[in-house]
Amino acid sequence: MASSPRLYLLDYGAGNVQSLANSIAKLGYQFEWISRPEDFAQADKLVFPGVGAFGTAVANLRAKGLFEPLRSYLRSGRPYFGICIGMQILFASSAESPESEGLGVIPAPIERFTRESGKAVPHMGWNHAAFVGESAEVQGESERVGMSEEDSYYFVHSFRAAYDPATTGEWAHTTTQYGQELFVSSVRRENVFATQFHPEKSGEVGLRILEAWLSAPLEAIDAHRVPSTRRTREVIVAPKDGFTKRIIACLDVRANDDGDLVVTKGDQYDVREKVESSAFIITTTSTSESPSATTKASSPTRAVRNLGKPVALANRYYIEGADEICLLNITSFRNSPLRDQPMLAVVREAAAQIFVPLTIGGGIKDTVDPDGTPRTALEVAGAYFRAGADKVSLGSEAVTAVEKLRENGWVGDGTSAIETIAYVYGRQAVVVSADPRRVFVDPETYQGPYADELVRASEATATSLGSEGEAGKAWWYQCTIKGGREPRPLSICELARGIDILGAGEFLLNCIDRDGSGRGYDLDLIRLVRRTVGIPVVASSGAGRTDDFVDVFEKTGVEAALAAGIFHRYEVEIGQVKARCGEAGIRVRRVGS
Ligand code: 1PR
Structure with missing residues (x-):
């Protein structure tokens, strides 16, 4: 029987990677951490759950000697799943840290959301994702990597890649609209799949995406390789976005x-019961739970x-x-x-x-x-x-x-x-x-x-x-x-x-x-x-x-x-x-x- 693919998670030492580790464990998969350059050679599949700031991620990867090995891994054709900063790092640069270069796999910049029409930034919360390009034409679960236009996914970011048929269009798997801005919410091409949102924080529908990617046989992922030119299309900005309260x-x-x-x-920060508990009555007059309680409660003996x-x-x-x-x-x-x-x-x-x-x-x-x-x-x-x-x-x-x-x-x-x-x-x-x-x-x-x-x-x-x-x-x-x-x-x-x-x-x-x-x-x-x-x-x-x-x-x-x-x-x-x-x-x- 063929042994299961060796799954690795990239931890550059600052982002919060525990949530992803928990999700993968919940789905029943074993994984190892990449922490040294030589670990990349062992990986059949790699997930980079980047959370945090772009510049910090790049600086940490470089300091640990992981930046170039990551680039080589991506070129090797082995499957890669990037999340949030793990997606953004594929791009050439980010306005978040103009001095830090990204991997440049996708030749486009990451830019800051505008605060137009009073929308709050960061884009924090649940939003929809719509398939674009060739992804809009396929229907299979595996091609769509478990995603659905019916579902909402959890986003939390201030910077995004604009959707542009001429540049990001060739990579875009889905787009999402926030206010009147349309951005790339996931990319899929050849061995690379990455999401701007957090599948590990998107409830059951997020776990479904992780499961679809983790369970895909290596050959199937390789079969996603497509010719270098893909069909792209214009996407119309809708009058209203799909952002939820x-x-x-x-x-x-x-x-x-x-x-x-x-x-x-x-009640107004007083967390003790209104009535004194006889079991606890003592006579000291010390703490209470709120300033408003300092006058009305002379006894600290009311139970929490x-x-x-x-x-x-x-x-x-x-x-x-x-x-x-x-x-x-x-x-x-x-x-x-x-x-x-x-x-x-x-x-x-x-x-x-x-x-x-x-x-x-x-x-x-x-x-x-x-x-x-x-x-x-x-x-x-x-x-x-x-x-x-x-x-x-x-x-x-x-x-x-x-x-x-x-x-x-x-x-x-x-x-x-x-x-x-x-x-x-x-x-x-x-x-x-x-x-x-x-x-x-x-x-x-x-x-x-x-x-x-x-x-x-x-x-x-x-x-x-x-x-x-x-x-x-x-x-x-x-x-x-x-x-x-x-x-x-x-x-x-x-x-x-x-x-x-x-x-x-x-x-x-x-x-x-x-x-x-x-x-x-x-x-x-x-x-x-x-x-x-x-x-x-x-x-x-x-x-x-x-x-x-x-x-x-x-x-x-x-x-x-x-x-x-x-x-x-x-x-x-x-x-x-x-x-x-x-x-x-x-x-x-x-x-x-
Ligand atoms: O100051 O950084 O150590 O943080 C302490 C944190 O603990 C602060 O977020 C502060 O709001 C919270 N906190 C401290 N004392 C109390 C208390 O109740 N005695 N709770 C307290 C604050 C408010 C909300 C509450 C909503 C909704 N509680 O957390 O959940 O008011 O309640 P409701 O829907 O029942 O009206 P630091």
Whole structure:
């Protein structure tokens, strides 16, 4: 019996390759890592799951002596599957790092998406792919490498190869439209197949692509060789793209009083039960979970709300059709996440079962271990990426960094956690999670710095504000750190502008006033921030019914909406949210596809 092809994965040492490794393991294939130049000779098939920045990928490949062997491998005719940067590196150059040369297999440049017509960049989320050229004429699964025009795939990138029949047209397998830009979303020619999207993060339909490529016999892949000139065609840009709004499930994780990691959920960040547990009554007056709780809770003895086990719950949301899952380690600021082995184990276990993007937040900042060893935020992020996170989320650290940026005249110095992580892993891997709260002022007498950002309560909003405000009042949104405990002299708009300058790829916008309230998202806040930044914004806090999602998408234009409590308590299912959005004409990824 013929032995199975030797499959190798190329790891240049910086990108997050764990997600792909998990997907391949899930499909039951064995693989080895290429880490030395001589390993290429052993490979019958090669996957390059490049995640991160183009320049970093090229520099790392060169430093490890892997760049030229990779070029030779491609010339040898053996099958190659590139993902994201693994596709972009086939091109001649990238505007992301003009000083770094690509492999030049495809004689065209990679360029930056424009922010035309208000679309957010990075292109982050699920989008369709349409076959072009000869790929549009074949129908077979194997020729289409498991792809289908019915499905959506997960993209996360700021740079793309434009579709041009004269250059990229000969390579294009599919194109995708984002806003009014048409780009190459996959290439297939001779022994080369590559996707701009992430099959390993595209749920079951992504696994189908991997399976189609992995299971193809070597001869069949070789038979894809085609003459050097292929038929190409013009592709018409449609009035509307196929980009979908994302529904994200969020799990706030922390240790309960027995030391077990549990999913918890607060009301305005207070995650302890309302009623004291007699088993725990002691008389000290120390910690509580939120500033608003400091006055109402004199006892620390209320038990931490326990809504389930993190991995089981994350898996439930994956199966129910969440487009992304977010795990926030909400008390990690108290110690070093690198020492938090149970949390890293949770990330590892969740990543092995969940094939949609996984964001991990909490404690990502420069720290010093109790033994005096300094740890950079980049190291902490690296540990989360190696455990299987696709994106990391920074909270307190981002606020501090933007305060410093403001002091320095809004010019970054390259040292902040956002900058260092984005440099290595790419902008798209860095999320900032903000915890703002309202500060009420009298608009007639207010002399502070945020006059331009004031939101005024109208008669209508004042009614819905309840205890939060009254007609005639106005407020600005203040940033906080340490899980809402410490207010900072920084507004949400300053934070939004600052993180865009520093290079974050996404803004996760919580709202302490609405958290856990079920009264709907804070549309004033979300609208304000959406107008301020060009990166994708995730609305968070306050979802109570399916119509809240429709409202936030229709009234603010955000790219994604996140919820926690209603999903944890089985009040609303993700499928119901998607069905309601679909009824309202909002494009969402089909559940189960
Ligand atoms: O500051 O980098 O260590 O990050 C800490 C992270 O932990 C931040 O993202 C911060 O938002 C989060 N966090 C800290 N304390 C709490 C808390 O609840 N006591 N959770 C906390 C924040 C907000 C959302 C929540 C939505 C939706 N929770 O995660 O899931 O508000 O809830 P809902 O749909 O039930 O209304 P750092």
